Amino acid sequence: EVQLVESGGGLVQPGRSMKLSCAASGFTFNKYDMAWVCQAPKKGLEWVATISYDGSSSYYRDSVKGRFTISRDNAKSTLYLQMDSLRSEDTATYYCARHFSAYTTDWFAYWGRGTLVTVSS
Amino acid sequence: DIQMTQSPASLSASLGETVSIECLASEDIYNYLAWYQQKPGKSPQLLIYAANRLQDGVPSRFSGSGSGTQYSLKISGMQPEDEGDYFCLQGSKFPLTFGSGTKLEIK
Numbered sequence: 075e076v077q078l079v080e081s082g083g084g085l086v087q088p089g090r091s092m093k094l095s096c097a098a099s100g101f102t103f104n105k106y107d108m109a110w111v112c113q114a115p116k117k118g119l120e121w122v123a124t125i126s127y128d129g130s131s132s133y134y135r136d137s138v139k140g141r142f143t144i145s146r147d148n149a150k151s152t153l154y155l156q157m158d159s160l161r162s163e164d165t166a167t168y169y170c171a172r173h174f175s176a177y178t179t180d181w182f183a184y185w186g187r188g189t190l191v192t193v194s195s
Numbered sequence: 196d197i198q199m200t201q202s203p204a205s206l207s208a209s210l211g212e213t214v215s216i217e218c219l220a221s222e223d224i225y226n227y228l229a230w231y232q233q234k235p236g237k238s239p240q241l242l243i244y245a246a247n248r249l250q251d252g253v254p255s256r257f258s259g260s261g262s263g264t265q266y267s268l269k270i271s272g273m274q275p276e277d278e279g280d281y282f283c284l285q286g287s288k289f290p291l292t293f294g295s296g297t298k299l300e301i302k
Binding site for chain 2: 109118119120121169179181182185187188
């Protein structure tokens with residue numbers, strides 16, 4: 075069974091940093107592109123970033139470029155999101171998601187339960 | 196960026212009724228379209244991928260169709276457990292973009 079378990083969320087002040095982790099199991103982690111998707115309270119879904127299966131490529135939405143960094147440790151089957159210079163508008167539940175097909179970026183097949191990040195003073 | 200225009204924003208249906216939700220892409224997305232259901236406090240669940248392929252374990256009353264820029268999700272015979280929010284996602288080009296969502300309720 076595919077499992078994605080996020081951790082690291084919580085309350086953080088504007089301008090500070092936070093690092094999210096996602097522990098993956100139930101599939102061959104190093105074969106799949108992985109992503110972070112966020113959802114602000116009572117709002118829709120927004121793709122944040124994707125990293126390729128081998129970590130060689132990464133892609134970001136414009137609003138987080140230069141502030142967020144997606145990375146992965148294939149030996150530990152773990153995905154990360156380093157979030158710097160946080161803003162109040164970054165407040166959201168952050169989901170870890172696995173792309174559907176091996177070695178390809180397409181839609182998301184599996185999602186974690188999410189971790190809430192609240193940016194507030 | 197590819198814009199995904201989803202309609203309607205909300206929908207109320209009777210048990211057994213057939214409902215449809217539409218997503219219009221601002222450019223051709225070559226069937227790189229998925230549909231998700233999300234229930235309150237839960238993560239999204241994949242229903243349909245590649246525009247018309249049913250994800251394993253999803254009831255056959257769900258179906259997807261479309262091509263080019265126009266796509267739709269159909270629920271043939273509304274069930275109580277189908278209440279929730281529905282989103283489309285285009286996976287054709289970065290940035291990946293979602294529709295704004297449809298809230299589906301039982302009438």
